[in-house]
Amino acid sequence: MAGIGIKDVAAEAGVSVATVSRALNGHPSVSPAARERVLAAVETLGYRPNAVARSLRTDQTRTLGLVISDVMNPYFTELARSVEEEARALGYSVIIGNADERPDLQDHHVTTLLDRRIDGLLVSPTDGGSPRMLDAARAGTPMVFVDRWIPGVDVPVVRSDGRAAVRDLVAHLYRLGHRRLAIIAGPAATTTGRERVDAFREALGAYGLPLPDVYIGQGDFQADSGRRVTEGFLDLPEPPEVVFAADNLMALGALDAVRARGLRVPEDIALAAFDDIRWFVHTDPPVTAIAQPTGDLGRAAVRALVDRIGGRPGESVTLPARLVVRRSCGEAAPQETPSPSPVRRSTP
Numbered sequence: 001m002a003g004i005g006i007k008d009v010a011a012e013a014g015v016s017v018a019t020v021s022r023a024l025n026g027h028p029s030v031s032p033a034a035r036e037r038v039l040a041a042v043e044t045l046g047y048r049p050n051a052v053a054r055s056l057r058t059d060q061t062r063t064l065g066l067v068i069s070d071v072m073n074p075y076f077t078e079l080a081r082s083v084e085e086e087a088r089a090l091g092y093s094v095i096i097g098n099a100d101e102r103p104d105l106q107d108h109h110v111t112t113l114l115d116r117r118i119d120g121l122l123v124s125p126t127d128g129g130s131p132r133m134l135d136a137a138r139a140g141t142p143m144v145f146v147d148r149w150i151p152g153v154d155v156p157v158v159r160s161d162g163r164a165a166v167r168d169l170v171a172h173l174y175r176l177g178h179r180r181l182a183i184i185a186g187p188a189a190t191t192t193g194r195e196r197v198d199a200f201r202e203a204l205g206a207y208g209l210p211l212p213d214v215y216i217g218q219g220d221f222q223a224d225s226g227r228r229v230t231e232g233f234l235d236l237p238e239p240p241e242v243v244f245a246a247d248n249l250m251a252l253g254a255l256d257a258v259r260a261r262g263l264r265v266p267e268d269i270a271l272a273a274f275d276d277i278r279w280f281v282h283t284d285p286p287v288t289a290i291a292q293p294t295g296d297l298g299r300a301a302v303r304a305l306v307d308r309i310g311g312r313p314g315e316s317v318t319l320p321a322r323l324v325v326r327r328s329c330g331e332a333a334p335q336e337t338p339s340p341s342p343v344r345r346s347t348p
Contacts, residue, residue, distance in 0.1 A: 004045050012041035063093045064305060065113030065121045067106055067133075069148070070221065071098040073249055074277040075294060076124065079147065082298025083122060090306055092119070101187075101221060103130035110136055120305045124148050127189045142308040146301040148191050156314040158301040160292040162274060162321040163199040169272055169290060169323050170203035173242055176330050178270060182215035182240035184229045184250045193221075196246040196274055215240055219250045226253025234261055234269070242270040242329060248277045251287060270329040274321075286326035293319045 010017045015034055023030045023038040030038075064087050068076040084094045095118065097109025106123070107130040113121060120142035123133055137143050137155050149157040173181060183200050186193030201211045214236060217229030226245055230253065233239055245251035251273035258265055265271050265285060273280070276291035300317040308314035325331060 008045060009038065009041045012045060013037040060119045060309070061117050062091055063095060063116070063118045064302070065095050065097065065109075065116075065118040067097045067099055067109045067113070067121070067123045069099055069124045069126045070101050070249075071096070073221065073247070073275075074279065075248060075275045075292070076147075078277075078294045079124075079298045082295040083146075083302055086299040086302040090302065092302075092306070099124075099126045101126050103127045106130045107132035114141070120144070120309045122146050122301050122305055125150050125190070127187060142305060142314075144301050144305040144308065144314060146297060151191070156304045156308070156316045158297055158304055158317045160297060160319050160321045162196060162290055162292070163202075165290040165321040165323050166196065166199040166274075167203045167206070169244070169288070170200070170207065170209075172288075172323065172325060173270070173272070173329060174207050174209075176270075178241045178329070179209060180215070180238065180241045181209065181211070182217065182233050182243050183211070184217045184219045184226050184243060184245040184254060186219060186221045186246045186250075188218070190221075193246065200244060219246065221247045221249060223249045223253035223256070226250030227257045228253075230254040230257035234258070234263075239269065242272065245271070245273045248273055248275040248280070248289070251289075252279075255283065255287075265328050266330040272329055276324050280326065283328075285328050287328045288326045288331065289324050290321050291324050292321045 006017055006020055010020045013020065015038060019030060019034055020038050023035045066080060066083050068080055070076055071080070080096055087094045095113060095116065097113060099106035099109060103126055106126050110121065110123070110130070110133045114136060121136065122144050124147045125133065125145060134150070134153065137153050143155050145155050145157045147159055149155070149159065170181070181204060183197060185197045188194055197216065204211050217232060219225035219229050226249065230243055233243060234257065243254050245254050251271060254271055255265065258269055258271070263269060271287060273287055273289040276289035280287035280289055296319055300319070304314040304317065327333060
């Protein structure tokens with residue numbers, strides 16, 4: 001029955017709201033007769049005990065909330081899986097909300113999760129955050145930022161540092177002879193969007209290579225934007241030799257754009273990506289990418305949040321990303337292991 005509240009249960013049982021609360025939480029001060037009336041009222045009204053518990057200030061629910069930026073992004077799918085596995089190992093369940101890179105949806109999920117009395121919240125902030133999420137963080141809700149963060153908000157951050165890996169990528173591209181390098185950037189409102197562009201520009205500068213404005217395409221961590229930006233690059237009088245996509249979905253969009261023009265990777269234009277995914281080994285050619293330690297990030301984020309729930313500080317964690325070299329930038333194909341020569345038997 002919709003709209004039933006704890007007052008309705010109390011009226012049906014003929015007891016006070018406080019008695020209902022104590023009865024449902026097993027408090028010894030409630031007489032057996034009163035407890036039976038409360039439980040009978042709950043069943044009559046079709047009221048689930050856990051729904052009652054949500055409207056009361058009870059102890060821990062052993063439930064964590066996870067709000068991710070885009071469930072369609074394989075990086076966040078893998079992150080969610082590692083969060084769920086670690087939480088389960090520590091005795092917690094996880095409820096997941098997909099913000100779809102929209103602040104309004106992020107706020108919706110944060111509100112819903114808090115209404116469900118979760119013990120703590122893991123968030124990968126979209127578009128620089130959202131009002132409800134910021135309010136929850138400042139109100140002291142146990143919270144941890146994962147992958148992305150919001151400067152100035154006192155919340156532990158679990159993330160990877162890709163700067164060294166981006167330097168390794170640019171050095172690798174330079175050795176291959178590439179000099180005109182472009183980037184498909186993520187949203188400037190996100191820390192990861194800004195950080196990856198800054199790291200790329202800094203790495204190019206170390207080799208005296210410029211990053212002209214026309215070689216910076218604004219994407220949104222979605223495949224369509226990778227396709228659109230790459231089409232713009234290809235239309236330039238002097239297209240780049242390499243497109244570096246700041247996430248995996250934009251890289252797949254870039255690959256679609258190149259193929260739609262009848263061009264080839266890497267013969268006509270090279271492609272590299274941030275956020276390695278398992279699919280990249282199956283593309284033709286396999287994509288050179290920067291891999292984040294996704295599983296380790298998810299597990300560390302859960303442990304930090306459980307510390308916060310337990311009243312401990314919960315430490316920020318930064319783990320290094322790494323370059324995975326494949327064949328989308330003009331790398332030589334790996335040498336095949338020669339088959340063993342047949343054994344020749346000498347005749348006596």
